[in-house]
Amino acid sequence: MQKQLAITSCPHIRSRKTTQRIMQDVCIALAPAGIAGIVFFGARAAAIIAVSVITCVLTELVYEKMMGQRVTIGDWSAVVTGLLLAYNIPATAPLWIPMVGGVIAILLVKMLFGGIGSNFMNPALTARAVLFVSWGGIMGSYPVTRFMEQTADGLSGATPLAELARVFAGQATLAEGTGLWDLFIGNCPGVLGETCKLAILLGGVWLILRDVADWKIPVSMIGTVFVLYLLTSGFNFGLSLREVLSGGLLLGAFFMATDYATSPQSNLGRVIFGVGCGLIVFVIRAYANYPEGCSFAILFMNVVTPLIDRYTMPKCFGEVKQHG
Amino acid sequence: MAEPQKKSFLPVFLNGLITENPTFTLMLGMCPTLGVTTAAMNGVAMGLATTFVLVFSNLIISLLRNIIPDKVRIPAYIVVIASFVTMIDLFMQAFLPELRAVLGTYIQLIVVNCIIFARAESFAAKNPPLASLADGLGMGLGFTCSITLLAAVREIFGSGTCFGLQVMPAGYQPMAIMNMVPGGFITLGVLMILVNVIKRVAARRSEERKEEKLA
Known part of the structure; x- marks a missing residue:
């Protein structure tokens, strides 16, 4: 058991911020997106969310019991991981998908690297x-919502991102694709927690107001994607706005890129992190084979985080520049 | 290691097989370890081919250890190792063409396999022929066992089979990432954890036994 007794000089300010309270705030912030997912994709979405959360919490509990460690499921972080994982799964996926994902997220990515705060990548995203x-067929088939025109197999032919990619390539026009309002309220195909941008924005604003997440990461990440699309599409405002509202960009920017353990500490570092994420999202979406690159972008920047931290650490007061 | 001490066959052999297992302890030869271990049979073949080269290169280098000038020892080792790699490569092309096609260039890459170099440099060059032979055999079989285990785990999850036999139930959907490089790294890491746990438990047991004897 680690005993950490940091001795610093006074004054000591007691903060009421605890891991538990922060994680509960994140859960509250995630709730609207989950409710929207259930509204748009039906009870199946609720089942996936439940299985994912239960698997994550149980995995952490069993691992800590087996290893004789202090049980930390009371800090709610496993619940957050479970929710985020579920939001990244299409509602049509079989229930073993969130089970396998939960075990990978908690056991492989979080616990084996030392538990909360020690993981070097975001657990839910890695899972x-x-x-x-592994199962591209299941994870990459997006169902239509209950309020859209039903197809024979309940799956959609093209996601908003695929439509936009064709617009970007000059093969289609914006008018053919999903409307801006549908994109905003979430009436479009996608994984279960990412479609309703309204709910995600509500949650994101809550996080920022409660001082849980720093606005710099999501703003710089989303801004970078928007600006890069504006520049490369000849200032096509509609296209750029739709790109921001499509796929997992908002969910990733507000809830996953802001993970404390895997994002930089300093203000400058956070901006670099956000811009880097946005740049990679743009490059993957616009020029690579995958339609969406949000998760890979954040994972990549997770890995770079220690390097960013190292070069952006602010100088201590009175620290003298070293002479070579 | 203490150089002048005489080394008998069995401890040296077991050292390579278990204590200093090239894959899980020394972490040598990672290139074939991650590259070819998608099916258990590939692991066996790759391991045995490496073992053959390792045993004979260790033996020859040990015999020549007082003749090879220090300054040109690396090129000299390469000549010896490359000769045996060429032999096993031609042998496989003639008698096991399908396996050779699967393993492809990894067979030729045995020339630069760091297990073989490491053993030549740190063991065969300083020890008599019989001990070097034992070291080559132990290290080679240790490598074979570990990469076969790794390959079997990856094959079971990545294809649902083991040595080509169906082991997973019919409805099993193969986990494709296990056939890719990330799956190799993940499996290697997990197996390494398990090996370390087993070693630690074994060490504790033998410690306890000693204490019991004293008491």
């Missing part, structure tokens, strides 16, 4: 990447 690469 999603493993699931996506």
Whole structure:
């Protein structure tokens, strides 16, 4: 058991911020997106969310019991991981998908690296990447919502992102695709927690107001994608706005890129992190084979985070520049 | 290691097989370890081919250890190792063409396999022929066992089979990432954890036994 007794000089300010309270705030912020997912994709979405959360919490509990460690499921972080994982799964996926994903997220990515705060990549995103690469057929088939025109198999032919990619390539016009309002309220195909941008924005604003997440990461990430699309599409405002509202960009920017353990500490570092994420999202969406690159972008920047931290650490007061 | 001490066959052999297992302890030869271990049979073949080269290169280098000038020892080792790699490569092309096609260039890459170099440099060049032979055999079989285990785990999850036999139930959907490089790294890491746990438990047991004897 670690005993951390940091001795610093006074004054000591007691903060009421605890891991538990922060994580509960994140859960509250995630709730609207989950409710929207259930509204748009039906009870199936609720089942996936439940299985994912239960698997994550149980995995952490069993691992800590087995290892004789202090049980930390009371800090709610496993619940957050479970929710985020579920939001990255299409509602049509079989229930073993969130189970496998939950075990990968908690056991492989979080606990084996030392538990909360020691993971070097976002657990939910890593699990999603493993699931996506392993079972692309299941993870990459997006259902239509209950309010859209039903197709024979309940799956959609093209996601908004695929439509936009064709617009970007000059093969289609914006008018053919999903409307801006449908994109905003979430009436479009996608994984279950990412479609309703309204709910995600509500949650994101809550996080920022409660001082849980720093606005710099999501704003710089989303801004970078928007600006890069504006510049490369000849200032096509509609296209750029739709790109921002499509796929997992908002969900990733507000809830996953802001993970404390895997994002930089300093203000400058956070901006670099956000811009880097946005740049990679843009490059993957616009020029690579995958339609969406949000998760890979954030994972990549997670890995770069220690490097960013190292070069952007602010100088201590009175620290003298070293002479070579 | 203490150089002048005489080394007998069995401890040296077991050292390579278990204590200093090239894959899980020394972490050598990672290129074939991650590259070819998608099916258990590939692991066996790759391991045995490496073992053959390792045993004979260790033996020859040990015999020549007082003749090879220090300054040109690396090129000299390469000549010896490359000769045996060429032999096993031609042998496989003639008698096991399908396996050779699967393993492809990894067979030729045995020339630069760091297990073989490491053993030549740190063991065969300083020890008598019989001990070097034992070291080559132990290290080679240790490598074979570990990469076969790794390959079997990856094959079971990545294809639902083991040595080509169906082991997973019919409805099993293969986990494709296990056939890719990330799956190799993940499996290697997990197996390494398990090996370390087993070693630690074994060490504790033998410690306890000693204490019991004293008491």
